Amino acid sequence: xxxxxxxxxxxxxxxxxxxxxxxxxxxxxxxxxxxxxxxxxxxxxxxxxxxxxxxxxxxxxxxxxxxxxxxxxxxxxxxxxxxxxxxxxxxxxxxxxxxxxxxxxxxxxxxxxxxxxxxxxxxxxxxxxxxxxxxxxxxxxxxxxxxxxxxxxxxxxxxxxxxxxxxxxxxxxxxxxxxxxxxxxxxxxxxxxxxxxxxxxxxxxxxxxxxxxxxxxxxxxxxxxxxxxxxxxxxxxxxxxxxxxxxxxxxxxxxxxxxxxxxxxxxxxxxxxxxxxxxxxxxxxxxxxxxxxxxxxxxxxxxxxxxxxxxxxxxxxxxxxxxxxxxxxxxxxxxxxxxxxxxxxx
Amino acid sequence: xxxxxxxxxxxxxxxxxxxxxxxxxxxxxxxxxxxxxxxxxxxxxxxxxxxxxxxxxxxxxxxxxxxxxxxxxxxxxxxxxxxxxxxxxxxxxxxxxxxxxxxxxxxxxxxxxxxxxxxxxxxxxxxxxxxxxxxxxxxxxxxxxxxxxxxxxxxxxxxxxxxxxxxxxxxxxxxxxxxxxxxxxxxxxxxxxxxxxxxxxxxxxxxxxxxxxxxxxxxxxxxxxxxxxxxxxxxxxxxxxxxxxxxxxxxxxxxxxxxxxxxxxxxxxxxxxxxxxxxxxxxxxxxxxxxxxxxxxxxxxxxxxxxxxxxxxxxxxxxxxxxxxxxxxxxxxxxxxxxxxxxxxx
DNA sequence: CTGAAAGCGCTAACAT
DNA sequence: ATGTTAGCGCTTTCAG
Numbered sequence: 001x002x003x004x005x006x007x008x009x010x011x012x013x014x015x016x017x018x019x020x021x022x023x024x025x026x027x028x029x030x031x032x033x034x035x036x037x038x039x040x041x042x043x044x045x046x047x048x049x050x051x052x053x054x055x056x057x058x059x060x061x062x063x064x065x066x067x068x069x070x071x072x073x074x075x076x077x078x079x080x081x082x083x084x085x086x087x088x089x090x091x092x093x094x095x096x097x098x099x100x101x102x103x104x105x106x107x108x109x110x111x112x113x114x115x116x117x118x119x120x121x122x123x124x125x126x127x128x129x130x131x132x133x134x135x136x137x138x139x140x141x142x143x144x145x146x147x148x149x150x151x152x153x154x155x156x157x158x159x160x161x162x163x164x165x166x167x168x169x170x171x172x173x174x175x176x177x178x179x180x181x182x183x184x185x186x187x188x189x190x191x192x193x194x195x196x197x198x199x200x201x202x203x204x205x206x207x208x209x210x211x212x213x214x215x216x217x218x219x220x221x222x223x224x225x226x227x228x229x230x231x232x233x234x235x236x237x238x239x240x241x242x243x244x245x246x247x248x249x250x251x252x253x254x255x256x257x258x259x260x261x262x263x264x265x266x267x268x269x270x271x272x273x274x275x276x277x278x279x280x281x282x283x284x285x286x287x288x289x290x291x292x293x294x295x296x297x298x299x300x301x302x303x304x305x306x307x308x309x310x311x312x313x314x315x316x317x318x319x320x321x322x323x324x325x326x327x328x329x330x331x332x333x334x335x336x337x338x339x340x341x342x343x344x345x346x
Numbered sequence: 347x348x349x350x351x352x353x354x355x356x357x358x359x360x361x362x363x364x365x366x367x368x369x370x371x372x373x374x375x376x377x378x379x380x381x382x383x384x385x386x387x388x389x390x391x392x393x394x395x396x397x398x399x400x401x402x403x404x405x406x407x408x409x410x411x412x413x414x415x416x417x418x419x420x421x422x423x424x425x426x427x428x429x430x431x432x433x434x435x436x437x438x439x440x441x442x443x444x445x446x447x448x449x450x451x452x453x454x455x456x457x458x459x460x461x462x463x464x465x466x467x468x469x470x471x472x473x474x475x476x477x478x479x480x481x482x483x484x485x486x487x488x489x490x491x492x493x494x495x496x497x498x499x500x501x502x503x504x505x506x507x508x509x510x511x512x513x514x515x516x517x518x519x520x521x522x523x524x525x526x527x528x529x530x531x532x533x534x535x536x537x538x539x540x541x542x543x544x545x546x547x548x549x550x551x552x553x554x555x556x557x558x559x560x561x562x563x564x565x566x567x568x569x570x571x572x573x574x575x576x577x578x579x580x581x582x583x584x585x586x587x588x589x590x591x592x593x594x595x596x597x598x599x600x601x602x603x604x605x606x607x608x609x610x611x612x613x614x615x616x617x618x619x620x621x622x623x624x625x626x627x628x629x630x631x632x633x634x635x636x637x638x639x640x641x642x643x644x645x646x647x648x649x650x651x652x653x654x655x656x657x658x659x660x661x662x663x664x665x666x667x668x669x670x671x672x673x674x675x676x677x678x679x680x681x682x683x684x685x686x687x688x689x690x691x692x
Numbered sequence: 693c694t695g696a697a698a699g700c701g702c703t704a705a706c707a708t
Numbered sequence: 709a710t711g712t713t714a715g716c717g718c719t720t721t722c723a724g
Contacts (some may be wrong), residue, residue, distance in 0.1 A: 008485060010702055019711040022702060031704095034709060054464045055404040056701030059716045064401060066444065066465070075430050080421045087420065087447055096461055098412065099445040101433055118400045119412070141352060141395050233608055258631055282628030285604055326571050354717055365695040370719060377720095402717030405700045588698060 005049035006083040009056075016044035027052045043154050058120065066096040068116035068124035069183065072104050072224075077106070077251065077280040078297045079127065082148060084123055085301025086288040093309050095122060095210065104224065106130030113138050125301075148304040150296075151320065160306040160320040165277070168293035168325035169202035172247055172275050175291075175327060180336030181273065183218065185236045187229070187253040190221040199249040218243060222253065229256035235271070237264055244336055248276035249291075251283075260288055269334030279328050285303050288331035296323045353394035355402075360388035361606040373398045396420025404466065412442040413654065414470035415461035418450050418570075421625040422497050423597065424643050425473065428494060432471055441468060450570065452476030459484050471647075474498045477585040490658070494650040495643075497666065511623070514639035514671035515548035518593055518621050521637070521673060522558050526682030527591040529618065531563065531582045533575070533599040536567040545595040546622065564589060568599065575602035583610055583618070590682055594622035597629075604632055615680030624673050634677035635638040642669045 013020040025031040026041045071079040102109035109130040123144040147160035188200045222232035233256035248254035254276030279294035359366040371377040372387045380629035418426040448455035455476040469490040486653035493506035532544045579602035600622030627641035
């Protein structure tokens with residue numbers, strides 16, 4: 001069991017008494033080899049613990065056989081689900097996935113992208129956070145890019161797979177208004193450069209269509225971080241004791257709303273109704289279970305990967321692929337019957 | 347802006363009027379080059395959008411510059427956190443990470459591992475699910491392996507980073523018993539091949555030390571899946587109306603316990619106390635917030651990566667690295683005062 | 693400090 | 709069906 005360096009195609013060829021091309025044929029499936037020879041090669045390979053090197057092959061074929069995936073944060077439930085979708089698809093297509101998190105930092109995103117280019121990935125999927133310029137530059141060098149979940153303004157030419165966020169928010173607003181709510185607080189995300197305000201816009205638009213006036217004081221935006229979300233929710237709920245419902249445009253915001261409501265001793269949904277975008281696991285666990293709009297994170301990832309690897313041709317034509325959302329009604333929203341002042345009745 | 351193939355080191359050399367070795371030196375930081383020449387090279391490179399190819403370099407250096415990470419499921423909050431830790435560390439060490447999910451399937455795990463070897467990763471980190479044999483074989487070919495969060499029986503020689511699960515469970519049991527509980531249900535994970543029963547053993551042991559008899563009927567095991575967990579929890583709680591507390595040995599089990607308790611109209615903690623291992627995000631969101639043992643998932647990932655890449659030397663000596671857990675007391679466990687029958691009082 | 697040349701492990705013509 | 713050969717893009721002696 002000597003410490004010898006890993007066997008190469010040459011070693012196998014020698015051991016099997018054939019040319020290296022034959023070994024290559026056996027392992028790459030190309031061309032044809034006699035059954036007997038193949039067996040001999042396979043045996044020799046097994047004996048030597050031979051593994052074809054993707055580096056050698058990649059150098060020749062100019063493809064690494066892997067793709068890159070850039071998300072803001074792998075611990076975010078939505079992102080994680082999306083990653084799972086990409087992994088699932090990549091697997092069926094025989095590619096591996098280099099994953100990295102940019103944490104909303106454009107510089108970091110650019111670095112990661114750079115690295116992926118160096119690795120000669122066959123393509124990259126991203127939930128972009130950053131500068132359009134970086135992506136435009138990358139698009140020139142890199143094989144191909146697909147955006148998932150969000151797009152960058154000014155980069156409409158990059159193919160993308162999105163959830164129907166506007167539709168989701170609309171259904172939420174309609175539901176809430178249908179329940180009788182008029183003073184609905186909106187907790188949105190401060191433009192992290194991305195998808196700036198499609199949800200907020202949908203909120204305003206739907207309210208308008210329903211002839212419910214928009215109270216500017218009730219729509220607030222927070223950076224996508226726990227503390228910021230909490231601060232925003234607390235600010236809203238404390239400042240305006242008259243809001244009867246809160247629409248959180250993301251699970252972090254929803255979490256904040258739930259926490260703040262509890263802190264303020266507001267009963268849900270008796271005192272305030274809460275609904276959010278993103279049907280994450282805990283929505284069903286909290287009490288009462290939270291009404292939410294489910295966005296197909298996994299499918300988004302899967303489709304994005306498919307688009308990147310399989311439908312190269314069809315790609316990018318006809319605008320972004322938009323996947324439907326689904327309203328999941330649970331117990332966190334109540335009908336507004338009479339006007340009741342907030343003073344805690346316990 | 348013609349569609350020309352990506353520039354190589356040769357193109358840059360030509361454009362800069364130098365030898366390719368010089369270009370290499372500039373980009374790999376090796377050797378020394380005159381300031382003027384360096385500038386010329388850099389300029390030419392910029393002009394040509396040159397990116398060194400990791401494939402070419404890797405072939406030469408026999409290192410891909412990346413590591414592999416195999417987890418059971420990227421959407422699991424614990425795994426996700428661990429992945430984040432690995433990414434963080436890998437980043438500081440300048441390596442990228444190929445991530446894949448084995449979903450507890452040994453065959454799939456073996457495939458992934460195989461692929462990673464082909465990619466010539468500089469090492470792999472895994473939450474192993476599979477056959478010790480596969481890993482033993484891999485260890486022979488692959489540069490190096492570090493196990494995280496769990497180990498494989500019979501593979502003690504593989505370095506590993508673990509959480510002090512036994513200690514965590516012990517503190518949970520002590521806490522519960524201290525509260526007066528005697529009939530404590532234990533929801534454990536059925537050996538998925540991995541870490542078989544350290545938690546269950548800790549449960550029994552601690553109970554023993556505390557002179558509380560272990561009721562075999564109260565310790566149940568479930569496969570690590572939502573439905574199985576739910577079934578196990580439901581079975582336990584329905585079969586034994588006299589359990590006063592449930593100790594869930596994982597967040598999936600904890601989730602199941604919460605759901606079942608609600609379904610059965612059991613008040614927490616009045617009718618039954620619930621505590622679990624893994625302090626995931628929703629623990630704080632459910633009502634009442636769940637008491638849990640926090641395991642340092644992110645640190646485990648970070649340390650594992652460090653061990654793999656940095657401490658190659660020191661590695662594997664002195665057994666696994668064990669990181670402490672922390673009991674986070676919230677509101678889901680109550681003191682047992684008097685014996686009260688379960689019949690729902692509402 | 694810099695260039696020329698020899699591969700790293702593999703694939704793909706091109707021969708045979 | 710199988711062997712020979714020429715690189716893929718890069719690092720690395722070895723000279724100069």
